[in-house]
Amino acid sequence: MTRRTFVAIAAAGLACACGPERTLPPDAFAPIRIGVVVSRTGGLGGAGPGWEDASRLAALEVNAAGGLLGGRPVELVSVDDETNTGDPDFHASLANGLMNQGVVGVVGAAASSISLGLAAVLTPMRIPQLSCCSTSDRITAFNEALEPDARYFFRTIPPDSLQSEVVAVAAGALGCMNVAILHLDDDYGQPFGEAIEAALRTDMIPVAIRAPFREGLPSYSSLVSMVIAASPDCVSLVAFPGSAGAIFRDWNSAGGPAVTWIGTDGIREPAFVDEVGDASIIRNVFGTSPITDAPTPEYNAYSERFRASLSGAAPIPFSSNQYDATALLMLAIERAGTTDGPAVRDALHEVSNRMSEPGFERAGALTSALNQLHRGRDIDYQGASGNCDFDALGNVVTPYEIWRYDRPGSTDDCPGPRSDAGGGRGSFCRFRTIAAEDIRR
Amino acid sequence: MRGTALGAMLLLAGGCGLTPVEVELVFPREENFLYSEFGQLLVYDVSPEERLGDCSTRLIEVESTGVGSPILSTQRRPICEFRDGGIRFPDIPAGPHAYVMLAYDDADSLLLSGCTIAEAYEGAPDVTVRLFPTAGYARATQGRTLTCGNVTQKCATGCR
Numbered sequence: 001m002t003r004r005t006f007v008a009i010a011a012a013g014l015a016c017a018c019g020p021e022r023t024l025p026p027d028a029f030a031p032i033r034i035g036v037v038v039s040r041t042g043g044l045g046g047a048g049p050g051w052e053d054a055s056r057l058a059a060l061e062v063n064a065a066g067g068l069l070g071g072r073p074v075e076l077v078s079v080d081d082e083t084n085t086g087d088p089d090f091h092a093s094l095a096n097g098l099m100n101q102g103v104v105g106v107v108g109a110a111a112s113s114i115s116l117g118l119a120a121v122l123t124p125m126r127i128p129q130l131s132c133c134s135t136s137d138r139i140t141a142f143n144e145a146l147e148p149d150a151r152y153f154f155r156t157i158p159p160d161s162l163q164s165e166v167v168a169v170a171a172g173a174l175g176c177m178n179v180a181i182l183h184l185d186d187d188y189g190q191p192f193g194e195a196i197e198a199a200l201r202t203d204m205i206p207v208a209i210r211a212p213f214r215e216g217l218p219s220y221s222s223l224v225s226m227v228i229a230a231s232p233d234c235v236s237l238v239a240f241p242g243s244a245g246a247i248f249r250d251w252n253s254a255g256g257p258a259v260t261w262i263g264t265d266g267i268r269e270p271a272f273v274d275e276v277g278d279a280s281i282i283r284n285v286f287g288t289s290p291i292t293d294a295p296t297p298e299y300n301a302y303s304e305r306f307r308a309s310l311s312g313a314a315p316i317p318f319s320s321n322q323y324d325a326t327a328l329l330m331l332a333i334e335r336a337g338t339t340d341g342p343a344v345r346d347a348l349h350e351v352s353n354r355m356s357e358p359g360f361e362r363a364g365a366l367t368s369a370l371n372q373l374h375r376g377r378d379i380d381y382q383g384a385s386g387n388c389d390f391d392a393l394g395n396v397v398t399p400y401e402i403w404r405y406d407r408p409g410s411t412d413d414c415p416g417p418r419s420d421a422g423g424g425r426g427s428f429c430r431f432r433t434i435a436a437e438d439i440r441r
Numbered sequence: 442m443r444g445t446a447l448g449a450m451l452l453l454a455g456g457c458g459l460t461p462v463e464v465e466l467v468f469p470r471e472e473n474f475l476y477s478e479f480g481q482l483l484v485y486d487v488s489p490e491e492r493l494g495d496c497s498t499r500l501i502e503v504e505s506t507g508v509g510s511p512i513l514s515t516q517r518r519p520i521c522e523f524r525d526g527g528i529r530f531p532d533i534p535a536g537p538h539a540y541v542m543l544a545y546d547d548a549d550s551l552l553l554s555g556c557t558i559a560e561a562y563e564g565a566p567d568v569t570v571r572l573f574p575t576a577g578y579a580r581a582t583q584g585r586t587l588t589c590g591n592v593t594q595k596c597a598t599g600c601r
Binding site for chain 1 (some may be wrong): 450470473492493494495497501535536537543556557558562564565571572573576578579582
């Protein structure tokens with residue numbers, strides 16, 4: 001070996017061996033997985049993809065800001081719950097499947113029965129769960145039955161114990177003298193229907209009939225016949241878009257008399273209009289709903305970024321709640337400094353409520369909120385859907401509205417803002433606003 | 442001859458703390474790219490105070506006070522030069538860094554930003570920076586009509 005050859009080999013060997021080595025642990029930037037349970041099919045299938053988009057938006061925002069816990073990207077693991085409200089084994093399989101994929105928290109579901117089915121598995125495993133849209137009072141009862149440190153269920157929409165009172169207010173304002181109550185027979189509809197009956201009776205408004213029904217039936221003609229026979233002047237309907245659409249079509253086919261319909265949050269969405277098919281059938285249908293799209297700075301910022309980052313379309317009703325649920329879970333992970341369930345659960349209360357005064361930081365944008373948390377400061381997350389202040393039972397409070405559906409081209413006067421259902425479907429008019437503090441509890 | 446060999450070895454040894462890094466960019470949707478005209482990619486040392494959580498601070502700073510003092514930066518260049526993968530830095534110092542991407546429109550409004558923390562080491566995976574609309578995106582794009590149907594058309598014809 002000549003000296004020149006030796007030098008060349010030595011130099012080449014040095015070049016090969018001297019690249020900088022990794023100093024951080026291999027999992028330093030491992031993704032943080034969050035489960036998202038949405039209804040892509042079934043009775044809520046018209047809304048599910050829009051709600052899933054809201055979760056995607058929150059994850060996009062956090063990942064563009066560097067992720068969580070020092071550079072770890074968020075990865076959403078989404079599954080379709082098929083709006084299958086009646087199969088606890090299916091709910092358990094969804095929850096177990098998500099846990100097997102390593103999720104550290106779950107956003108979902110929308111339907112209360114599914115949320116409760118998931119919670120039966122997730123809560124004992126200390127996996128935080130946040131729902132955008134499950135309003136059942138049975139969720140409050142589920143948490144109440146647990147010690148505070150065993151509660152892992154949160155929701156960004158208020159419980160139906162408040163909305164049932166608003167239904168009674170609506171019935172009184174609309175001059176109802178004899179009300180039929182039709183409600184789903186699941187964890188959403190059953191307690192809600194019972195609470196509406198109690199609220200109406202408290203207000204001395206007669207109840208003609210209260211009838212439960214199942215989601216997903218091909219026809220509701222026998223139910224419709226039974227209600228027509230009870231001769232109500234108003235019908236309170238607790239349903240999802242799929243069943244509501246079929247009930248309205250059957251009512252129309254049966255030549256049902258003109259009554260005042262009072263729906264709920266379950267049908268205040270474009271998919272309801274699609275399911276009915278003929279918008280003239282539902283002209284002047286009224287309803288109640290939590291207000292989660294008030295034109296606050298936080299909602300407007302959310303709406304702008306939703307349009308800019310996703311399809312360009314406006315966010316659908318209650319997608320703001322889904323965005324907030326996803327955002328709060330991520331902020332709580334950052335606050336906790338870990339994905340450990342109990343720590344994240346505690347942090348959910350901390351990031352959603354005002355913790356210190358003065359000097360608390362108000363966050364409406366996630367980059368800013370993450371920055372405050374990273375600096376060890378408190379935040380009081382102000383959501384797109386409302387203030388998102390979780391109480392000890394994981395509930396929030398918002399104002400409510402009495403809404404009215406207006407057909408495309410309607411010239412009816414609307415005393416409040418209109419929410420365009422998009423695609424020439426008409427609009428939901430905010431007929432009246434009811435402040436949270438004015439609701440009887 | 443001996444001096445030359447020693448010099449080469451010292452040069453190699455001096456370069457041992459450097460490694461090439463590929464940076465890939467992800468736009469939320471095609472329309473975001475179409476509205477963008479220029480981009481700039483910057484690399485920062487992570488600050489001792491912020492460490493691996495440096496990104497949110499960097500993004501807030503670049504939006505409020507400017508790009509500051511990156512250790513490396515591309516020029517502000519046409520956004521089409523960032524398509525299909527993005528860009529390669531041949532010599533990134535070892536260790537964790539914040540990679541910040543900024544996208545501007547033709548009026549110099551910052552439309553999108555994104556940041557990723559990644560460690561530079563031999564054999565490290567490519568760095569992916571995900572972009573997100575800034576607070577000024579809606580105002581900057583309001584009322585504008587895109588004449589480009591897609592990215593290929595934009596980068597081939599220069600349409601806006």
